[in-house]
Amino acid sequence: MKRSDRMMCLVCSLLLGLCTLVSPAQADGTLMTKPSRYSVAETINRVERVVTEKGMRLFARIDHADEARKVGLEMPPAELLIFGNPLGGTALMLAAPTVAIDLPMKALAWQDKAGRVWLTYNTAALLPLRHGLAAELAARLDPVGAWLERAVD
Numbered sequence: 001m002k003r004s005d006r007m008m009c010l011v012c013s014l015l016l017g018l019c020t021l022v023s024p025a026q027a028d029g030t031l032m033t034k035p036s037r038y039s040v041a042e043t044i045n046r047v048e049r050v051v052t053e054k055g056m057r058l059f060a061r062i063d064h065a066d067e068a069r070k071v072g073l074e075m076p077p078a079e080l081l082i083f084g085n086p087l088g089g090t091a092l093m094l095a096a097p098t099v100a101i102d103l104p105m106k107a108l109a110w111q112d113k114a115g116r117v118w119l120t121y122n123t124a125a126l127l128p129l130r131h132g133l134a135a136e137l138a139a140r141l142d143p144v145g146a147w148l149e150r151a152v153d
Contacts (some may be wrong), residue, residue, distance in 0.1 A: 028125070030122060030126035030130075031122060031126075032123050032145060033120040034118065034149055034152055036109060036117040036119050037117075038117060039077070039117060040109045043079075043109035043151070044061065044109045047119070047148055048081060050147045050148070050150060051083045051144075052083075055085060056084060056085050057084060058082070058083050059083060059104050061079065061080070062079065064078040065077045065078055065079075076110065076113070078108065078110040078111065080106055081108075081109075082106050083105055084104030089104060091137065095133055095134065096131040096132055096133040098130075099133055102130065105141070105144060106121065106122065108120045119148060119151070119152050121144075121148055124138045124141035124145070125138070
């Protein structure tokens with residue numbers, strides 16, 4: 001095999017590898033995943049503190065691994081926090097009713113097969129793309145991403 005052919009194979013392999021690491025949602029900036037140096041439970045505890053300090057309401061906390069155990073299944077730790085502010089969220093749902101499928105907001109802390117913990121959440125950019133919500137309205141949620149990231153710093 002010529003050197004140029006080997007180089008082309010290497011470039012193609014690298015590009016293919018990158019494609020498998022980045023989902024379409026990550027590529028368009030609507031799904032954010034950040035590493036956490038804390039356990040799954042502590043990551044969600046920290047997120048809970050941050051969002052409640054900012055005046056948000058907690059609607060639910062779901063421990064997916066615990067629910068799996070209850071039916072005889074095993075999975076790595078994963079906890080979902082559902083939170084929001086009806087005062088702000090209602091205006092978005094009135095402007096685009098289908099936004100209600102994505103609100104209240106959610107933060108997922110999960111552990112991968114290697115034992116690393118991650119925090120994943122939808123960004124405000126999802127709402128205009130998915131629901132046609134005016135970007136100015138969606139931008140009201142922009143600070144939430146920074147709050148979530150601060151929780152895992």
